Amino acid sequence: MAACWIRAGMLPTNYYGYANGRSTPAFKFSFYLRHGTEPAITNTTDKGYTLRSDLSPDMAKNDSTRGSDSEPGPSSATVDFIADSASNPLALEIDWSTTDNDSAYGDEVSTYTCSITSSVMDFPEIEGRRYHAYRQGRYALPNDEEENERLDIHHALIYTAMGGRLFYAPIGQSPQRVLDIATGTGIWAMDFADEFPSAQVLGNDLSPTQPTLVPPNLEFIVDDVEDEWGYEHQPFDFIHARFLAGAIRDWPKLMRQALECTKPGGWVEFQDWDTFLYSADNSMPPDSAINRFHQMSGGAREAMGYSMCPGRHLQRWMTDAGFINISCTKILLPLGPWAKNRQAKKIGAYNLLQMQQGLEGILLGTLPHAKPRPWSNDEIMVFLADIRKDFQNPKIHGQYDFYVVYGQRPMA
Numbered sequence: 001m002a003a004c005w006i007r008a009g010m011l012p013t014n015y016y017g018y019a020n021g022r023s024t025p026a027f028k029f030s031f032y033l034r035h036g037t038e039p040a041i042t043n044t045t046d047k048g049y050t051l052r053s054d055l056s057p058d059m060a061k062n063d064s065t066r067g068s069d070s071e072p073g074p075s076s077a078t079v080d081f082i083a084d085s086a087s088n089p090l091a092l093e094i095d096w097s098t099t100d101n102d103s104a105y106g107d108e109v110s111t112y113t114c115s116i117t118s119s120v121m122d123f124p125e126i127e128g129r130r131y132h133a134y135r136q137g138r139y140a141l142p143n144d145e146e147e148n149e150r151l152d153i154h155h156a157l158i159y160t161a162m163g164g165r166l167f168y169a170p171i172g173q174s175p176q177r178v179l180d181i182a183t184g185t186g187i188w189a190m191d192f193a194d195e196f197p198s199a200q201v202l203g204n205d206l207s208p209t210q211p212t213l214v215p216p217n218l219e220f221i222v223d224d225v226e227d228e229w230g231y232e233h234q235p236f237d238f239i240h241a242r243f244l245a246g247a248i249r250d251w252p253k254l255m256r257q258a259l260e261c262t263k264p265g266g267w268v269e270f271q272d273w274d275t276f277l278y279s280a281d282n283s284m285p286p287d288s289a290i291n292r293f294h295q296m297s298g299g300a301r302e303a304m305g306y307s308m309c310p311g312r313h314l315q316r317w318m319t320d321a322g323f324i325n326i327s328c329t330k331i332l333l334p335l336g337p338w339a340k341n342r343q344a345k346k347i348g349a350y351n352l353l354q355m356q357q358g359l360e361g362i363l364l365g366t367l368p369h370a371k372p373r374p375w376s377n378d379e380i381m382v383f384l385a386d387i388r389k390d391f392q393n394p395k396i397h398g399q400y401d402f403y404v405v406y407g408q409r410p411m412a
């Protein structure tokens with residue numbers, strides 16, 4: 001697996017004020033290619049260097065896009081960093097034209113930085129919304145300012161709903177290595193890194209949209225968590241994942257990888273939704289726009305192979321993967337401030353805010369793929385207005401189920 005490591009850059013981005021200053025960071029970063037036990041392979045395309053995490057070394061050697069050995073050029077990178085047998089020791093040939101030079105690395109490094117940068121930051125735009133560039137199309141929702149604001153409101157929602165706690169797992173006072181998978185804006189990882197200075201925290205995501213001014217014990221990388229992870233040799237004390245409903249195709253594999261990349265005795269915690277809205281008092285008419293929205297939008301994504309209700313399955317998936325001492329907590333999240341309890345009212349208000357903020361992105365990310373007929377943009381905009389009306393209707397008492405599930409890797 002290859003991944004692009006993003007290091008804190010120069011921009012004074014505010015990482016606390018909810019979404020304040022979170023505009024697309026014009027990253028000026030150093031990068032690293034990371035991989036597990038295999039070398040990372042990059043391949044030149046007309047857009048510059050593209051991460052090629054899907055090639056094994058053997059495949060890379062046969063990869064026709066690299067050109068033949070007698071045909072040097074941008075598409076025929078040397079492979080002297082790939083050992084093909086134990087008797088062929090790894091050796092990197094030196095480029096004397098670069099190293100016989102008194103000045104420090106300059107333009108040649110920034111050339112690579114820029115080309116890698118463009119491959120993960122060349123964000124496509126559709127209907128005025130911006131989407132991730134790395135592994136384009138894998139995730140349905142935008143990565144723009146509007147969506148990032150929603151994720152920060154969502155953070156406040158879940159933090160409040162969990163009683164002011166970032167996690168429930170009994171990880172002790174001094175975790176060392178911590179991973180936040182699919183970190184989004186990185187807000188959970190930043191709060192965690194602040195609370196646990198002992199920890200070295202890593203957050204990964206398809207999008208490099210996290211702020212650049214972050215605690216010194218935190219790093220972000222661009223990565224696809226559905227790829228092979230390759231952290232088995234540097235396992236974590238704690239792995240956290242939140243709000244991946246609609247993002248993951250193979251949950252059992254994700255769980256197995258999390259187990260394998262956790263230290264014996266370490267903990268993994270998943271916090272996730274069942275994103276289908278229901279009303280316990282039958283106050284949500286089946287033909288209401290708000291109900292049709294959940295059925296159609298969630299249904300479209302499910303038809304593409306992504307579970308919209310991972311919450312209810314987390315415990316079983318963790319058990320099947322081999323975790324022990326599993327704990328499962330279910331939390332009810334009202335949509336709107338209709339509940340009597342003061343705390344539930346606040347949670348309902350946060351939930352409504354994040355749904356209002358996310359609605360357009362969710363519809364645009366799902367309904368154009370609906371079957372049997374994709375929706376047009378005009379139809380989506382009309383539907384959007386109808387759903388917004390239902391959002392404001394205090395007579396509809398919608399709620400979601402949210403689950404916090406943690407488990408431990410056995411000692412042996």
Ligand SMILES: C[S@@+](CC[C@H](N)C(=O)[O-])C[C@H]1O[C@@H](n2cnc3c(N)ncnc32)[C@H](O)[C@@H]1O
Pocket residue numbers: 132138139151154155181182183184185186187188204205206207223224225226241242243244247248
């Ligand atoms: C709903 S957001 C949740 C973000 C964050 N975990 C939080 O709770 O604030 C889902 C995130 O998953 C990321 N994502 C989706 N599929 C992914 C994948 N295959 N690999 C890495 N990140 C992914 C998206 O880019 C997005 O940032």
